Amino acid sequence: MSGSMRNSVSAQTTRKVAILQSNYIPWKGYFDLLNSVDDFIFYDEVQYTKNDWRNRNRIKTAQGVQWLTIPVRQEQLAQKISETRVDDLGWGARHWRTLAQNYSRAAYFEQYKEQLQELYCGPNSEFLSQINQRFIRALNELLGIRTRLHSSIDFQVHGDRTARLVELVQAVGGTEYVSGPAARVYLDADQFAQAGLGLRWMSYAGYPEYPQVHGSFEHHVSVLDLLLNAGPAASRYMLSFPNQPADL
Numbered sequence: 630m631s632g633s634m635r636n637s638v639s640a641q642t643t644r645k646v647a648i649l650q651s652n653y654i655p656w657k658g659y660f661d662l663l664n665s666v667d668d669f670i671f672y673d674e675v676q677y678t679k680n681d682w683r684n685r686n687r688i689k690t691a692q693g694v695q696w697l698t699i700p701v702r703q704e705q706l707a708q709k710i711s712e713t714r715v716d717d718l719g720w721g722a723r724h725w726r727t728l729a730q731n732y733s734r735a736a737y738f739e740q741y742k743e744q745l746q747e748l749y750c751g752p753n754s755e756f757l758s759q760i761n762q763r764f765i766r767a768l769n770e771l772l773g774i775r776t777r778l779h780s781s782i783d784f785q786v787h788g789d790r791t792a793r794l795v796e797l798v799q800a801v802g803g804t805e806y807v808s809g810p811a812a813r814v815y816l817d818a819d820q821f822a823q824a825g826l827g828l829r830w831m832s833y834a835g836y837p838e839y840p841q842v843h844g845s846f847e848h849h850v851s852v853l854d855l856l857l858n859a860g861p862a863a864s865r866y867m868l869s870f871p872n873q874p875a876d877l
Contacts, residue, residue, distance in 0.1 A: 643827070646803030648672045648781070648794055650710055651761035652682040653699055654851040657867055658833045660768065662809060663776050664869040665831065668801045670779045673710040673758040679703060683710055684757055686851040689843040690731045694850065697724050701757055711782060713757040725749035728853065735842050737860030741771065745853075768852060772863060773870075777801075791817040795824045807831055832868075839866040 645666040651673050652659060663669045677683060685698035700716040725746055732738050748767055754760050766778065779801060786796040794816070798806050805827035808816060813830065821828040838846045839859045847854075855863050864870040 643805050644668065644801075644803050645805045645807050645829075646670065646798045646801055647807045647831075648797055649809070650675065650683060651758055651765060652686065653684050653757075653761055654686045654697070654764055654768070654853055655682065656686070656849055657836070657852045657855050658809075658831075660772060660774060660852055661833070661867050661869040662807065662831050663765075663769070664772075664774045664867070666776055666807050668777045668779060668803060670781055670784075670797050670801065671758070671762055672781045672797075673762075674781045675709060677701075677703065677708050677710045677713045677757075683713070683761070687849065688728065688731060688851055689841060689847060689854055691843050693844070694847060695727075695731075697727060697851075699724075699757060699760065711756065711758040714755050715753075715757060715760070718753070718755065721749040721753055732842065732853075732857045735857040736840070738857050740860055741857060744771070768856070771856060772852070772867075789817075790815060791820045795820055795826065798826055799824065805829060835868065837866050839863075 646668045647662050647666040648670040649659070649662065649672055651671045684701050685696050687694050687696055689695075699720050702714050702716045704714075728745070728749075729738075729742075744767070748764060754763070762778075762780070769776070769778075781797060784797055784800045786793040786800075788796070794806065798821075803826065806821055807829050809831050810833070816828075818828050836848055838848075839855060841847070841854065841858050852863075855866060859866055
């Protein structure tokens with residue numbers, strides 16, 4: 630292949646990037662965003678926000694939807710997610726007991742029991758960011774997601790909110806930024822265009838239902854609910870996998 634042809638092919642190659650704070654056992658939409666890109670950057674060098682998804686998520690129980698929350702210390706108002714420490718190192722064993730009690734009847738609980746128990750009851754960090762990233766990496770493997778993962782701490786970025794995102798995309802060689810829909814209210818699309826980067830918005834519409842334990846169907850729960858109820862077929866109930874539609 631001639632040099633000009635190689636340059637033409639390279640110019641047409643799209644490398645998609647998403648950037649998001651690490652969350653605790655996130656819902657399936659988080660993993661669909663992650664699976665929709667080539668590179669994903671954990672953006673934990675930003676301020677920790679209280680009563681958010683950083684340290685908690687929801688599961689289904691016989692009494693309804695319940696929060697699982699990692700207790701953390703907010704030692705200063707402007708502390709970063711990466712600086713946030715766990716307040717009680719016994720949280721893992723408690724969360725595992727709650728999950729086991731409420732999902733023991735799920736179709737694939739036994740299949741994933743050993744791996745999840747090790748995540749919860751094995752050695753864990755005192756830092757929330759490291760815990761979240763450890764869980765997300767493990768869940769990626771169980772879901773079959775192969776996206777390259779990075780941490781924003783490894784890059785030096787400057788400027789306003791959008792400028793920092795632009796620099797992070799460029800740092801990993803990205804050509805297109807994929808964002809969740811909530812960011813429409815604050816992202817400056819012109820800055821991406823001026824940098825020669827594409828900008829695409831993720832949509833979470835159209836999720837099919839899957840068999841769940843405990844009452845009426847609920848989409849907005851941890852991806853653990855999907856994994857334990859659907860097992861290896863979990864990707865059929867997500868939007869980012871090129872599979873046949875799930876049988877409803």
